[in-house]
Amino acid sequence: MEKIKNIKDTSIEVLGECNIKSPLCSKKVNYLSPDERVIVYSRKEEFDYHLKTLGEIPMFEKAGPQEKIFFDPKETVCGIVTCGGLCPGLNDVIQAVSITALKLYKVKKVLGFMYGYKGISSKSKYPPIELTEDSVKDVGDLCGTILGTSRGPQDPDDMIDTLLQYGVNILFVIGGDGTLKGGMALANRIKERDLKISVIGIPKTIDNDICWTSRSFGFITAVGEARTAVNSAHAEARAAYNGVGIVKLMGRESGFIATHVTLASSNVNFCLIPEVDFELEGENGLLMQLEKRLLRKHHAVIVVAEGAGQKYFDKEKLGKDLSGNQKMGDIGLLLKEKIKEYLTKRGIDHTVKYIDPSYIIRNQLADPSDSEFCLVLGQNAVHAAMTGRTNMAVGIINEHFVYIPIKMMIGKKKQVREEGELWKTVIAVTGQ
Amino acid sequence: MEKIKNIKDTSIEVLGECNIKSPLCSKKVNYLSPDERVIVYSRKEEFDYHLKTLGEIPMFEKAGPQEKIFFDPKETVCGIVTCGGLCPGLNDVIQAVSITALKLYKVKKVLGFMYGYKGISSKSKYPPIELTEDSVKDVGDLCGTILGTSRGPQDPDDMIDTLLQYGVNILFVIGGDGTLKGGMALANRIKERDLKISVIGIPKTIDNDICWTSRSFGFITAVGEARTAVNSAHAEARAAYNGVGIVKLMGRESGFIATHVTLASSNVNFCLIPEVDFELEGENGLLMQLEKRLLRKHHAVIVVAEGAGQKYFDKEKLGKDLSGNQKMGDIGLLLKEKIKEYLTKRGIDHTVKYIDPSYIIRNQLADPSDSEFCLVLGQNAVHAAMTGRTNMAVGIINEHFVYIPIKMMIGKKKQVREEGELWKTVIAVTGQ
């Protein structure tokens, strides 16, 4: 948690009362009391601040299996959809949700909708595929997503019609900010139409920038592979006299991958992220700092998140993408050019190597810690769904999995705080 | 955190008042107030229970840099020693401590004592080596420990004499339960002799079984490599008609590696740990359950922690090791034999393959998440030491690094609770 915020209502929407006994073998499972909560702030100063400001201690519902459930498994059809960019662990989550629903809750069927929300549209040319224990058995060994993906929303009513057509009672939406917004719109419309369909979000952000969850699946794997790219940049830089290696990493609004890879490697000299402004020119500017570093050590590595330094681009020229988002300038290429120009002007013989490993990073297999995270995340998503919870997503906070209303997670990105410990540690390590 | 316990005094011993301004560049570092605390229990029921029982909320000191320090860097000599078995990340911690002390605090010198506590003994044949920024630069690329290691304690007074001889003001001891005990004895003796030498523990346990820290370095890397062994066992099992793969993993008293690899892999059918008793014979015994699994699927994988099933060995026959600890029987071999015997008796054609990957696991390089963990752990150990804290170790709880009195960490192992969520998740996944 990087930021102190006020939080108000953390209670989860439900479709109705839970009257059905859970099929999870009673002897072997510890059911969770529905009253279980996890305290959001474990740092005393945050805790005290909130207690004082709000008059209460903010808490989220703890995730886990409950004794009574809402949906009758033998009449329950689950749907799964993956949206947005690829991320390590997608197939692990699909596997975890499917196996938990089929093997533990013994639901009737699990359907995978193809190619994101498009696959739930009535215009979709590709029907959902049935996911069975056998068909998902080995999918953790494949990168990408076996369900395919796409970007952008679809009309809620149109999607609801498809869900009704296939008898889907529960829809798991795996995706980022936009996808969760779409999930919320869908859940809201379902409520308006008074239908009993649960929509459960499973937050996916390789940048780890979704609010109220301290970890998102695939992030740790991504940092791991980013380190490989940093090591390559370092070797390139070190092999040349005055060699500079630049690695551009994911992170449009949040620089968590860039900061964490800086801490996971001892080879980064400059870490640039969207949250912390920097100058190219001037005494404390990157170029002069880089020159000093080169004169001292004759090599340097720069890690830059893609959203950093956007002030150096003309937004109007860049234009907007199909979803209406501002396009971003390629900060890695700009740095490369500016650095070459500057060092040439300064008469310093040099080499600049630029690496953009994004597609390789996002197509790694989940490392074991992410695999386990995906498993428990998927299980808890199913536990939530079976009790009729809806319009919520699963997160982790203070080492406990929790349920969070989707509306709290969207619209605002979690960011690295310039004044926070994480960034200070980066400063301490790089000396930048 | 698997267990609710009463905790009493979490305050940290100090050598004296902090009167020296920290050399960490003031503009760029957020100093921590010495009053910062981290709440131990974030789960509401545990929180409430402790509030009720103790009348207070248990908290640990939050780790981090402070504005005033105790030791004058230019007169400070740090010592580092690594003890006990190897573990991924040892060299990363050595690097983090050295670089933080030298580059951030600008201490006079860092010495590495060789081969564990033996190297601090006056009888040691190998003098300490000086660790410099250059000499530790690439040690993260080497597995093992560049300082060597050994087991067993040394006489505190003898060690103090060595520390005095080399002018060491701060000693970082990296090791497990026994090592921390040795560190406490040393700190206590230092206090009795009224010396101003700080002893800071950095808990090392590949089994993740040290109390009051939810994570220990190298553990996640170990689970990762254990998964490779499980996948091998699974391939062996699947390739044979009625193939059984057994993987024995570390864990004398605690089965965290075995449980987590079970969750990180989808291929484990039976997970056996020291904390949960099991029977070989009888209706619910392992052998009959295994037979059922084989008849259904024709292959099975068993993961067993080395401390599991010790009731099947004659302790007296096994004897004790040099440190006086009860020796353990090889449960992996015993399972192999019992299973072969049983299946042969039952007329079931079978193959049993037994894998013991322990030495390969503990000699992996730290994965990126462990590298980062080691870095911040090492930094916080130095922050603690420079303020004159002593007789304490660094841990992590609720996502925050904290300081913990050594005496709280030793003597008792953290264990997997049979009734806890972790084990229940294992049961759900394996169906055992």
Add this chain to the structure above:
Amino acid sequence: MEKIKNIKDTSIEVLGECNIKSPLCSKKVNYLSPDERVIVYSRKEEFDYHLKTLGEIPMFEKAGPQEKIFFDPKETVCGIVTCGGLCPGLNDVIQAVSITALKLYKVKKVLGFMYGYKGISSKSKYPPIELTEDSVKDVGDLCGTILGTSRGPQDPDDMIDTLLQYGVNILFVIGGDGTLKGGMALANRIKERDLKISVIGIPKTIDNDICWTSRSFGFITAVGEARTAVNSAHAEARAAYNGVGIVKLMGRESGFIATHVTLASSNVNFCLIPEVDFELEGENGLLMQLEKRLLRKHHAVIVVAEGAGQKYFDKEKLGKDLSGNQKMGDIGLLLKEKIKEYLTKRGIDHTVKYIDPSYIIRNQLADPSDSEFCLVLGQNAVHAAMTGRTNMAVGIINEHFVYIPIKMMIGKKKQVREEGELWKTVIAVTGQ
């Protein structure tokens, strides 16, 4: 090639004349002339020796597609069977054979017989599975063999009956010495019964000890993973004062893995293989040499092939296995005990760590160079089969794939020559 031998008749048995035009698109494929040959000896002294002795230059048939084939694809059913121990690349070979037969030659069907030759027996409880382009698409991502495996021969006539029952015209047998013997017996019996079924061997030996092929699939991958184990042993050895790391590797009769890992790592001090006798005791014995090394460097790594030093075991006590082969003593354990005993007697404080990584090694995924090797190997096996060749196997010699009569490959193992370059290089590197 380690050894000079006389070779006589290298011609390949055929089922009949090739009258059918190959379906491989004529424009794009270079057909091989049936007269293409590969010279076995490229070293001048060997070449000259054979020319003089035999009066001719020994050559093998060059592998590759030919314009005319024997089997009519649309009536051809292929069978595949994998026998013996696991080896990296098995699934890659299965994939290559299946895809080549189905997609290039457009044969009617490919069947996978389950669990080795047992699966071709009439007593088999598990019918063959059909292999399709889709079903083998991703099998290269799985270790082990999707067809299962077993050891031991079956009655040729019984197997022929099964082949006839399923209409199999071509059987690919993937396995080692015993498997190839079984294949030859089968091909001979087929000939006696005047049937038109081709039997093509694909030599599988993780030890790389099959004659007349300079490389076998999986071997390079195996050496790679063996290096990981050696690095672990090295880290263990270096971390202890007078630490000794022992790695036992595959190699019952031939020490190729042990020798090559010694060359691929710079950390091996003693390499022991079945082909080169060694003594434990005496001036030049291992124990005294080890002591000298420890006194000089305080750590040592020993790599030992499982078949080395068998003279130290009582063969009668060990007995024979089910196939009637002499069982082997565990040379790794023996070394561990003898070394501990010796060093204790000599009053040298020490630690000995013993690693047996065999099952992990043989369950690696094929590395890219092995994947490519498996692909071309499998393709050439199909090219051979379609032309009605039989009773032969595919090998590689002087960088060309060739066809070799099975009878030349069996009965005798390729070995490391004590006087050869390979072993001399080992001696030079280890200084042993």
Add this chain to the structure above:
Amino acid sequence: MEKIKNIKDTSIEVLGECNIKSPLCSKKVNYLSPDERVIVYSRKEEFDYHLKTLGEIPMFEKAGPQEKIFFDPKETVCGIVTCGGLCPGLNDVIQAVSITALKLYKVKKVLGFMYGYKGISSKSKYPPIELTEDSVKDVGDLCGTILGTSRGPQDPDDMIDTLLQYGVNILFVIGGDGTLKGGMALANRIKERDLKISVIGIPKTIDNDICWTSRSFGFITAVGEARTAVNSAHAEARAAYNGVGIVKLMGRESGFIATHVTLASSNVNFCLIPEVDFELEGENGLLMQLEKRLLRKHHAVIVVAEGAGQKYFDKEKLGKDLSGNQKMGDIGLLLKEKIKEYLTKRGIDHTVKYIDPSYIIRNQLADPSDSEFCLVLGQNAVHAAMTGRTNMAVGIINEHFVYIPIKMMIGKKKQVREEGELWKTVIAVTGQ
């Protein structure tokens, strides 16, 4: 070997007679007769063709230690220099040469010249570093080159002066075509000045495009990492409806990496290399073929070597680089744009992802098979040098290491033959 050529004089230049007994322990080493040769052509039709055309069988000198050497080890100083682009295994070669010279031949000293030929120039600001057994012990764990590198030649006389200044008798030059040319110029000038300095080339080409050696170090490792990128592209392609993944790989004049990764992966649908012309437009053009593939399978992977399709660029606009070489257009980007344009025009909804993994590929650690190759390569370079051979490089042909006059290796690149087996296998696998 892809190509049949005439070769004439393969004899190696020497500095003088070998009169000194080699210090390699005589008992343990098999000395090579100076008459040992390796036959270049092992394929019968090539062999016969050359015998007929040349009237003799072309042979190279076999590499290996000889009984008599030219240089007196105790007066010998070796120099090593690495030039050009990075490549996996550079540090392994440096290690092999250094250890062989120091430990086996016991030469006086080994010097590493820094940053390529620049470091041998009298204008160099960075003196050579001494390489010792200790300093090169662990360099195989580092990627890049510890000696640094640069491009371009230096004045031979100037370099000779530096060599004389440091008393260097033997210079090992590790580099590609340009570097070897520089080495030849140096050796020729040394001869003119009647000096006794040996220049030995160690061919380095990640593209494997140097003539007369069937393998160059780092190539197999490069193909391995290229496969990772191809798998990423495949996952991206498969996740999108009509997804296209493009991977640009090294290979300005020769497409060996592209072709071999196509064979090592089963996921490539189109492989484009400089040697084989292709069209974008028209019935058989890439665009229409790609469309067909998409309509059939909805995803496709294209692998393209950087030198392919250069006809689509305006050479004059591209200009020349500092060394006077024609600059190349970015064929990967061009393909991306052309494909997007075409598919958009055709009304096909699609996604194109472009990956350029070059810097990550060339900074991998050598895989074990390359490590061993580097070791033996380096050893043979030293064996050659010590006997006074000069103006030659070490290669491998028909599985034997050989000595080749530098003049034979330069000026012309080894290429994939459109009519050869390798390319035909690619065609068979991709169906392109």
